[in-house]
Amino acid sequence: MKLRLQLFEFEDLAWFPAVIRAGMMDYLRFMISALETYQPIVPLLLEALRETRNTQLLELGAGAGGGTAGVLRRLQASGLPQAKVLLTDLYPQPAAWQQLQAQTPGLGYEAAPVDATAVPSGLTGFRTIFSAFHHFPPAAAEAILADAVRREAGIGVFEGAGKHWWEILLACTVLPVAQLLITPFIRPFRVSRLIFTYLIPLIPLFTIWDGCVSILRLYPPEQLRALALRADPEGAFRWQAGVVRHWWGPEVTYLIGVPAQAKN
Numbered sequence: 001m002k003l004r005l006q007l008f009e010f011e012d013l014a015w016f017p018a019v020i021r022a023g024m025m026d027y028l029r030f031m032i033s034a035l036e037t038y039q040p041i042v043p044l045l046l047e048a049l050r051e052t053r054n055t056q057l058l059e060l061g062a063g064a065g066g067g068t069a070g071v072l073r074r075l076q077a078s079g080l081p082q083a084k085v086l087l088t089d090l091y092p093q094p095a096a097w098q099q100l101q102a103q104t105p106g107l108g109y110e111a112a113p114v115d116a117t118a119v120p121s122g123l124t125g126f127r128t129i130f131s132a133f134h135h136f137p138p139a140a141a142e143a144i145l146a147d148a149v150r151r152e153a154g155i156g157v158f159e160g161a162g163k164h165w166w167e168i169l170l171a172c173t174v175l176p177v178a179q180l181l182i183t184p185f186i187r188p189f190r191v192s193r194l195i196f197t198y199l200i201p202l203i204p205l206f207t208i209w210d211g212c213v214s215i216l217r218l219y220p221p222e223q224l225r226a227l228a229l230r231a232d233p234e235g236a237f238r239w240q241a242g243v244v245r246h247w248w249g250p251e252v253t254y255l256i257g258v259p260a261q262a263k264n
Contacts, residue, residue, distance in 0.1 A: 001163045001164055001215075001220075002220070003216065004216065004217065004219065004220075004223065005213075005216045006137050006138075006217060007213045007216060007217065008213070009135065009209070009210040009213050009214065009217075010206045010209060010210055011024055011025070011206070011210055012135055019192050019196065020196060020202050020203055020206060021091070022064070022093065022095075022096070022190075022193075023190070023192065023193045023196055023197065023203040024203055024206060024207050024210065025063045025066075025096070026064055026096065026186050026190075027179055027182075027183070027186065028063065028066050028131065029063065029064035029065055029066035029096065030066070030182060031175075031178070031182075032066035032067040032130075032131065032160060033069065034182075035250075036067075036070055036246075037160040037246070037252065038067045038071050038130060038158060038252060039070065039071070039074060039246070040245065040246050041071075041156075041158050041254055042071060042075060042078060044254065045057075045071070045126075045128070045156055045256075046075060046078055046079065046080060048126060048156060048256050048258055049075070049080060050080075051154070051258050052126055052154040052258050052259065054125055054154065055080065055083055055084060056083075056084045056085070056086060056125035057071075057072070057083070057084070057085045057086070057125055057126055057127075057128050058086050058088065058119070058123055058124065058125035058126065058127050058128070058153075059085055059086065059087050059088060059127075059129070060088055060089075060114065060119065060127055060128070060129050060132070060144070061088075061089055061116055061129050061130075061132030061133075061135070062087040062088055062089045062093075062130070062132075063089060063093065063131065063132060064093050064097075065093075065096060065097055065100045065107075066131060067130055067131070067160070068085055068087065068100065068130065069100050069103065069104040069107060071085075071130075072085045072104060072106055072107055073104070076105075082106075083106060084106040084107070084108070084125075085104075085106065085107045085108070086108050086109065086123065086125060087107070087109040087110070088109070088110045088114035088119075088123065089113070089114065090114065090115055090116070092109070092110070092111055092113060092114075094109065094111055095188065096188070099187065099188055110123065116129065116136075116144050116147075117143040117144050117147055118143075118147060119151065119153075121151070124153070125153070126153070126154045126156065127148050127153050127154065127156070128155070128156045128158065129144070129155075129157045129158065130158050130160070131159060133157045133159060133219065133255075134159060134214055134217040134219060135217070138227065141219070141227050142227050142230050142231045143231075145227060145228055145232065145257065148237075148257065149231055149236055149237055149257070154237075154257060154258040154259065155255075156254065156256045156257075157224065157254060157255040157256075158252055158253070158254050159218055159219075159252065159253040159254070160252055161215060161218060161250070161251065161253065162250075162251035162253060163215060163218050163220050163253070164215075168215050168216070171211035171212050171214075171215065172208055172212060175207075175208075176204050176207070176208055179197070179203075179204050179207060180197065180198075180204065183197045183198075183203075218253065220253065221241040221242050221243060221253060221255070224241040224254075224255040225239060225241045227255075228241070228255060228257060232257070235260065236259060236260055237257040237258060237259055238257065238258055238259075238260050239255065239256070239257045241253075241254065241255040241256075242254060
């Protein structure tokens with residue numbers, strides 16, 4: 001699919017009820033973690049961390065932290081035992097992050113809002129964005145990459161999907177059924193999540209819309225490369241973009257940039 005439409009997602013809207021947004025993010029975190037969506041990119045991320053001599057990931061747009069704990073554990077088990085993660089977001093979710101922190105050695109979070117286009121200088125590490133880069137229109141996406149270049153901070157952008165029409169069909173059919181089945185098992189337990197899933201099914205309905213729009217907004221590798229070239233016109237970074245496939249089929253689209261002198 002070459003088409004990219006900059007439609008809106010409800011979870012991006014400032015007025016959108018926080019309780020519904022949290023329910024959607026909890027579901028996304030649960031699914032990404034259970035399916036180990038981002039395990040295929042661990043070797044790429046490990047190489048980038050070694051090139052940039054980093055041990056900390058600074059996750060931007062972390063949402064509820066879906067997949068982060070699994071990636072961190074795999075990094076720690078793959079030759080980087082001192083690896084750490086700091087979660088940040090424009091809309092922080094400390095309740096979800098506190099649970100992850102308690103379960104995951106090396107994981108922390110920043111409670112204050114963090115704008116991915118202008119990261120405070122005090123927040124350091126190799127920047128990562130999981131499942132969130134598609135939320136940004138081209139100008140903002142380019143600004144995120146340009147800020148990393150300006151700060152000489154390596155950056156990795158990862159989307160747990162390819163760009164296929166069948167993935168939209170999946171978001172409209174199979175995934176809503178899965179959401180209804182797994183919601184009682186999502187932790188931390190929230191009565192509001194049950195109410196807005198089964199009695200007033202706003203969480204599933206908004207998840208279907210946002211899931212379909214996410215695929216339509218996703219940047220394929222060639223568009224990620226174009227954004228990187230515009231954000232880094234002087235070629236200060238080395239960029240690679242592509243798709244890796246999970247052993248059971250799904251794809252992960254990625255862009256990784258490291259300072260050109262990182263290996264020197």
